[in-house]
Structure formats: structure tokens, C-alpha cells
Amino acid sequence: MAKRDYYEILGIDRNADQATIKKAYRNLAMQNHPDKNPEDDQAAEKMKSLNEAYAVLCDSRKRGLYDRYGHAGLEGYTPEDIFGGVDFGSLFREFGLGGFGFGFGDSIFEGFFGGRNSTGRGPRRGADLRYDLRVTLEEVAFGAEKTIELSKAEKCLACGGTGAQPDGLVDCRRCRATGQIVMEQRSGHSIIRQITVCEDCRGKGKIVKKACKECKGKGMIRKTKNIAVNIPAGADTGCSIRVEGEGEETDGFPGDLYIVLGVERHSLFERHGNDIYLQKEVSFTTATLGGQVDVPGLDGDLKLNVPEGTQTGAVFRIASEGIPCLDGHGKGDEYVVLKVVTPTNLSPREKAVLRDFETLQQTSGGDNHGEDRKG
Numbered sequence: 001m002a003k004r005d006y007y008e009i010l011g012i013d014r015n016a017d018q019a020t021i022k023k024a025y026r027n028l029a030m031q032n033h034p035d036k037n038p039e040d041d042q043a044a045e046k047m048k049s050l051n052e053a054y055a056v057l058c059d060s061r062k063r064g065l066y067d068r069y070g071h072a073g074l075e076g077y078t079p080e081d082i083f084g085g086v087d088f089g090s091l092f093r094e095f096g097l098g099g100f101g102f103g104f105g106d107s108i109f110e111g112f113f114g115g116r117n118s119t120g121r122g123p124r125r126g127a128d129l130r131y132d133l134r135v136t137l138e139e140v141a142f143g144a145e146k147t148i149e150l151s152k153a154e155k156c157l158a159c160g161g162t163g164a165q166p167d168g169l170v171d172c173r174r175c176r177a178t179g180q181i182v183m184e185q186r187s188g189h190s191i192i193r194q195i196t197v198c199e200d201c202r203g204k205g206k207i208v209k210k211a212c213k214e215c216k217g218k219g220m221i222r223k224t225k226n227i228a229v230n231i232p233a234g235a236d237t238g239c240s241i242r243v244e245g246e247g248e249e250t251d252g253f254p255g256d257l258y259i260v261l262g263v264e265r266h267s268l269f270e271r272h273g274n275d276i277y278l279q280k281e282v283s284f285t286t287a288t289l290g291g292q293v294d295v296p297g298l299d300g301d302l303k304l305n306v307p308e309g310t311q312t313g314a315v316f317r318i319a320s321e322g323i324p325c326l327d328g329h330g331k332g333d334e335y336v337v338l339k340v341v342t343p344t345n346l347s348p349r350e351k352a353v354l355r356d357f358e359t360l361q362q363t364s365g366g367d368n369h370g371e372d373r374k375g
């Protein structure tokens with residue numbers, strides 16, 4: 001199914017200002033909010049496209065790309081890039097609505113950094129970790145293998161995480177090794193039972209008498225670990241790579257590690273989605289007479305034919321020399337923006353030639369094809 005136009009979704013003009021965009025979004029969000037349409041199972045989907053349209057159009061950079069290239073202009077953007085700029089939580093509070101309908105997994109970042117899993121019983125999952133990794137444009141253009149050094153807490157191998165020497169663990173007396181304290185209170189005919197975690201052993205049922213020498217009784221050890229990361233070709237800033245089981249370890253399962261990419265600014269190329277833009281200076285004679293020039297590409301120099309009579313600011317597209325699509329299908333293009341350089345520090349002879357040229361132009365009355373016709 002073709003993606004709908006963002007302006008159409010919000011029912012606004014292409015030149016609508018920010019206030020109009022917000023107002024249109026507010027009205028539609030009020031109408032379509034799933035809290036107000038409990039029987040409509042399409043409501044969440046509608047809300048999602050409204051959020052997406054708003055997130056793009058309220059951001060001048062994303063809107064600019066969308067205006068120029070349509071949905072293709074935002075192809076390289078991850079959901080975090082699209083939605084990340086808008087604080088939907090406070091926006092919805094401003095509208096007096098619940099926080100539903102963030103468009104992608106509700107709040108992707110909340111789950112990232114631990115804390116979420118502490119509500120359930122049983123073995124706790126360790127906190128997820130985030131690692132910000134800077135990569136170059138070349139690395140995301142071709143894909144790369146990188147190794148990161150991560151310092152994190154892991155279960156102490158010497159004591160298996162108990163924190164005690166082999167014979168150093170005794171039953172907790174306070175809870176009789178159950179880890180729980182049960183309190184009963186009689187109230188009339190009923191008995192109120194309250195179960196709390198034993199404070200002495202923190203719910204473990206065992207007390208450390210002789211601490212493990214490796215971890216000094218903590219059961220955990222901070223270790224530096226090298227982790228290999230595969231940067232996929234086509235990745236962009238904000239992309240996160242999940243490495244299962246490399247998060248913090250508590251007494252149960254380890255959390256995951258999220259490697260969040262940040263692509264460094266390139267000295268020559270500017271990236272828009274999967275396309276790259278390059279500014280290239282050409283001499284005044286090449287621009288006037290035409291010719292072939294070398295332009296840098298991601299994978300070495302490329303040839304560009306500059307046609308006769310090219311003006312400064314002219315844009316040329318070199319197909320499929322941009323960033324590959326993340327899904328492996330196709331590549332973006334390279335756009336070359338030409339800048340014609342006016343010659344300086346001319347010798348007297350060069351100046352004389354140019355004056356002759358100027359005279360010729362004036363006498364031919366702008367008819368500069370005279371010579372061609374003669375020959």
C-alpha cells in the first residue's frame with residue numbers, strides 16, 4: 001500500500017505554518033485518540049500515522065527533506081529519528097490526553113536502561129545497557145566490523161555469584177532461610193497476612209559469613225570485555241544494534257546491550273537519507289566550455305561530465321553512488337553541486353584575452369554562435 005501524504009493526513013496546505021500544523025494535529029488527535037474510540041480497532045493505527053505526519057512536519061529539516069523528495073527523503077531515518085524530536089508525552093498532557101499512541105513501541109527508550117524488569121517475581125533480568133558508538137560515513141556506507149570495550153558487572157565466577165567462599169554461606173536465621181518475612185495480624189474474624197522480603201539476607205535466605213575474596217562478598221565483578229559489533233551497510237545515526245545477553249547481570253538473566261550509532265560529519269559529503277551531497281568547484285573555463293572533471297566518491301574518484309555553459313549551483317546526479325539501503329535493496333545517489341570559481345590574480349596577458357573576449361561579446365550582440373555557423 002502506498003504511504004499517504006503527510007499533509008493530506010493532517011488535512012493542511014503544503015505551506016501551512018507551525019501553528020496551523022499543531023492545531024490540525026491537536027484536533028485530529030482529539031478525535032482519533034484510542035482512549036476516545038475504544039470500539040474502533042483502527043484508532044491506534046490512525047493515531048500512529050498522525051503522530052508520524054506531525055513528527056515530520058513540525059521539524060524544519062525533516063519537513064524540508066519530505067517537501068523535496070517525498071517519503072523517499074526520509075528513507076534512511078529510523079523511527080527514533082522520526083519521532084525522537086517530539087515529546088509526545090508533554091504534548092498529550094497539554095492536550096489533556098493520555099500518553100497512548102507514540103507510534104512505535106510506546107516509548108522505546110524507557111525499556112532501554114533498566115528498571116522495567118524489577119516488578120516481576122522470580123529471577124530478575126539485569127539492566128539493559130546503552131553504548132554510544134561513533135562511526136564514520138565510510139563505515140556505514142560499506143558496513144564494518146568494530147570492537148568495543150565495555151566495562152560492566154558480571155557474575156563472579158569464583159563464588160558463582162553468591163558472594164561467599166565455598167563454606168562461607170549459612171542459613172539466614174531471621175527468615176529461616178526462606179527469604180521472606182510473613183506477618184499476620186488479626187482483625188476481627190479475618191487475618192491479614194503481609195509478606196515482605198527479609199532485610200537481613202535481602203530475600204536470598206542465606207547470609208555470607210566468609211566473603212569471597214574475588215568480589216569481596218558482592219557476587220559481582222566489574223569486567224572489561226571486548227565485544228565485536230557488526231555495523232550494517234546503510235545504518236544511520238540513531239540506529240541501535242542489540243547484542244543479546246551483554247547487558248548487566250544480576251542474580252538472574254543478563255540484560256541486553258544496545259549499541260546506538262552516531263555517524264560523524266564527513267569533511268566532503270553531507271548525507272540526506274541514503275543520498276550524499278557534495279560541493280565541487282569547477283574552473284570558469286570548464287563551466288563555460290564543458291569538460292570532464294574528477295569528483296570524489298565514497299569508493300574513489302568518479303568522472304562527471306560538465307556540459308558547456310554550466311552555471312554555478314547546477315546539481316548533477318550520479319546514480320547509485322550513495323549509501324546502500326539498510327534492507328540491501330539498492331543504493332542512494334550522489335548529488336554534485338557545482339560552484340564556478342571566478343579566476344583571480346590574472347596575468348596581464350590573461351586580462352588582455354578576457355578584455356578581447358568581452359569586446360567580442362559586445363560586438364556580436366550576444367550572438368555567440370557566430371563562429372560555429374561559419375565553420
Ligand SMILES: [Zn+2]
Binds near residue numbers: 157160162163212213
Ligand atoms: Zn565472588
Ligand SMILES: [Zn+2]
Binds near residue numbers: 177
Ligand atoms: Zn533472611
